[in-house]
Amino acid sequence: MTKTERPLHIYLRKETLPTAFCPGCGLGIVSGCFLRAVQELGFEDLRNFVFCCGIGCTAWIPSPYYKADTLHVTHGRAIPVALGVKVFRPELRIVVFGGDGDLASIGLNHLIQAARRNLEITVIMANNMVYGMTGGQLAPTTPYGARTTTTPYGNIECPIDIAELLTSAGASYVARWTTAHPIQLKESIMKAIKTDGFAFIEAVSQCPTNYGRRVGFESPVEMLKWFKDNSVEKERKTKEGKIVVGEFVERQRPGFAGMMHDRKRSSVGSET
Amino acid sequence: MASFKLSFMQGAVACAEGAIMAGCRFFAGYPITPQSEIMEHMAERLPQVGGFFVQMEDELAAIASCIGASWAGAKAMTATSGPGFSLMQENIGLAAMTETPMVIVEVQRVGPSTGQATKGSQGDVMQARWGSHGDYEVIVLSPNSVQEMLTMIVKAFNLSEKYRVPVIVLTSECVVHMRSNVRIPQRKVINVVNRRRPKEPGEPIFGGGSLASVPPMPRLGEDFNVLMTGSTHNEFGVRYTADPEVHRKLASWLVNKIRKNRHDIVDAETYNLVNCDVGIVSFGVTSLSVYDAVKIGKQQGINIGFVRPRVLWPFPEEQVRKLAVNANFIIVPEMNMGQLVLEVERVVTGRCKVARLNKIGGGELITPQEILSAVKEGIN
Numbered sequence: 001m002t003k004t005e006r007p008l009h010i011y012l013r014k015e016t017l018p019t020a021f022c023p024g025c026g027l028g029i030v031s032g033c034f035l036r037a038v039q040e041l042g043f044e045d046l047r048n049f050v051f052c053c054g055i056g057c058t059a060w061i062p063s064p065y066y067k068a069d070t071l072h073v074t075h076g077r078a079i080p081v082a083l084g085v086k087v088f089r090p091e092l093r094i095v096v097f098g099g100d101g102d103l104a105s106i107g108l109n110h111l112i113q114a115a116r117r118n119l120e121i122t123v124i125m126a127n128n129m130v131y132g133m134t135g136g137q138l139a140p141t142t143p144y145g146a147r148t149t150t151t152p153y154g155n156i157e158c159p160i161d162i163a164e165l166l167t168s169a170g171a172s173y174v175a176r177w178t179t180a181h182p183i184q185l186k187e188s189i190m191k192a193i194k195t196d197g198f199a200f201i202e203a204v205s206q207c208p209t210n211y212g213r214r215v216g217f218e219s220p221v222e223m224l225k226w227f228k229d230n231s232v233e234k235e236r237k238t239k240e241g242k243i244v245v246g247e248f249v250e251r252q253r254p255g256f257a258g259m260m261h262d263r264k265r266s267s268v269g270s271e272t
Numbered sequence: 273m274a275s276f277k278l279s280f281m282q283g284a285v286a287c288a289e290g291a292i293m294a295g296c297r298f299f300a301g302y303p304i305t306p307q308s309e310i311m312e313h314m315a316e317r318l319p320q321v322g323g324f325f326v327q328m329e330d331e332l333a334a335i336a337s338c339i340g341a342s343w344a345g346a347k348a349m350t351a352t353s354g355p356g357f358s359l360m361q362e363n364i365g366l367a368a369m370t371e372t373p374m375v376i377v378e379v380q381r382v383g384p385s386t387g388q389a390t391k392g393s394q395g396d397v398m399q400a401r402w403g404s405h406g407d408y409e410v411i412v413l414s415p416n417s418v419q420e421m422l423t424m425i426v427k428a429f430n431l432s433e434k435y436r437v438p439v440i441v442l443t444s445e446c447v448v449h450m451r452s453n454v455r456i457p458q459r460k461v462i463n464v465v466n467r468r469r470p471k472e473p474g475e476p477i478f479g480g481g482s483l484a485s486v487p488p489m490p491r492l493g494e495d496f497n498v499l500m501t502g503s504t505h506n507e508f509g510v511r512y513t514a515d516p517e518v519h520r521k522l523a524s525w526l527v528n529k530i531r532k533n534r535h536d537i538v539d540a541e542t543y544n545l546v547n548c549d550v551g552i553v554s555f556g557v558t559s560l561s562v563y564d565a566v567k568i569g570k571q572q573g574i575n576i577g578f579v580r581p582r583v584l585w586p587f588p589e590e591q592v593r594k595l596a597v598n599a600n601f602i603i604v605p606e607m608n609m610g611q612l613v614l615e616v617e618r619v620v621t622g623r624c625k626v627a628r629l630n631k632i633g634g635g636e637l638i639t640p641q642e643i644l645s646a647v648k649e650g651i652n
Contacts, residue, residue, distance in 0.1 A: 080334075
């Protein structure tokens with residue numbers, strides 16, 4: 001096999017491959033979209049990128065597979081760890097990878113606060129609508145009625161719309177796509193990386209092992225087809241019961257770390 | 273010319289100023305009584321010295337951002353009180369596991385739960401040592417004066433940088449709100465320790481391997497391709513989730529880098545260990561009453577000796593053992609229902625009787641008279 005056949009391997013710690021992801025998992029697509037975005041933006045390596053991740057399958061995308069600095073921390077706390085890095089070293093590009101359990105449940109407060117602060121980081125949330133790593137329990141993103149291992153009689157909770165939530169919280173860039181939209185997903189990730197503010201990508205992603213099997217999908221391919229048939233672009237009028245995809249917001253606001261460094265420049269020397 | 277400047281200040285301010293002297297340039301905190309004065313002072317001072325202050329959304333985020341900042345190259349600190357300290361425990365474990373230097377100031381207040389939020393206590397002695405799950409060791413310091421608060425924060429940072437371990441400064445409401453004259457040493461006479469950095473990629477950056485000394489710590493963004501994880505890992509940060517041997521090596525390293533350096537870390541004020549009839553082991557604000565009890569006792573012909581751990585964990589075993597050999601009995605006054613006394617009993621192992629003197633609630637201090645009464649009761 002020649003090098004050109006696997007152009008993304010330059011970003012990976014090859015000795016750690018193959019990945020631990022289940023056959024048919026959507027995380028390979030999410031990771032591929034991210035690395036293609038990095039490549040199309042012209043980054044020859046992941047130097048000056050720092051990846052922060054918490055706990056769950058998605059957190060394994062960068063750790064240990066990306067050849068870069070990775071901080072693999074506690075469940076839900078990747079974003080505050082990222083804040084510490086970004087504030088102290090604003091020249092570094094920080095990307096947080098997390099699942100819906102990590103970011104939209106145990107770490108949701110940090111996600112909202114980072115959007116509110118407009119912290120200059122990129123957050124990529126793979127939303128598989130379930131706790132995959134722990135065996136398929138209810139998540140705050142699980143669709144109404146779905147049977148999971150902890151909702152054996154069907155989910156009575158309403159799923160949260162994180163993209164809308166972060167749009168109102170003040171994020172600079174928010175987009176949602178599914179793993180059935182790899183081109184759009186990659187292009188949005190490129191925009192997110194270039195955003196000088198809080199950028200959030202929600203990638204609705206299939207978990208064939210611990211979600212698909214339980215709710216009646218026969219294969220990962222079926223799940224992807226379902227994503228395709230049941231997603232609707234944000235601009236469309238009828239959205240009832242569909243996954244709304246597209247860009248939710250794109251705006252310019254001063255970033256948190258940037259403002260903090262501006263203040264530092266004006267305060268240094270005022271010591272008496 | 274004097275090598276210090278005299279200044280009248282509060283314990284909380286001494287804490288913040290000491291941190292800045294030690295090189296702290298990142299502070300993240302969350303408001304909680306009776307800690308808030310520390311973060312308020314940091315909010316004012318850090319931007320003046322080129323540092324960063326962030327008020328986070330909770331204590332979980334406060335300690336997490338310190339861990340991030342530490343890997344980014346900062347000397348980082350957070351401060352909290354009881355309930356916030358409980359919230360921080362998981363990430364204290366992460367900092368210990370990933371050998372992340374940082375300082376956590378814990379201003380003890382009456383617990384459990386919300387307890388008496390504005391009142392001082394010494395109820396978190398064991399939590400400071402054992403609070404997070406699993407096998408690890410941290411270093412815990414305990415100042416008893418405003419002056420010591422200033423110097424001890426510097427020491428906390430130095431130990432943290434040297435051993436790559438989170439260091440807890442276990443103080444209490446009383447010490448943080450106390451005001452007194454403080455000698456602020458000149459910058460040039462302050463000993464400041466900085467973490468060792470690896471020279472090139474490929475060196476082990478965590479313990480648990482063949483290294484006998486504390487490994488160097490890289491800064492993010494300098495081509496080291498740092499793999500840092502709270503999972504069990506080898507000396508290069510590579511995760512091993514099932515291999516028992518890798519975990520044994522790592523956990524032994526985390527515990528032994530403190531235990532085997534006891535001689536360097538342990539620090540206690542001792543008085544009259546050899547000739548005393550009665551011994552006292554006491555720390556923090558309670559030890560101030562011990563000083564008076566010793567003086568008054570002397571006037572009354574009672575010969576008291578004491579050990580005051582400045583470093584609570586690891587515990588000054590040799591000093592307390594020495595006290596136990598000579599004293600007829602040891603009293604352990606503390607503002608809790610009996611915590612440090614358990615360690616004293618363990619160390620004394622029957623060499624002499626160990627008595628408790630406990631007082632809780634309302635932030636009331638143990639008085640010299642109460643200590644003397646306990647001493648007299650023991651003699652009779």
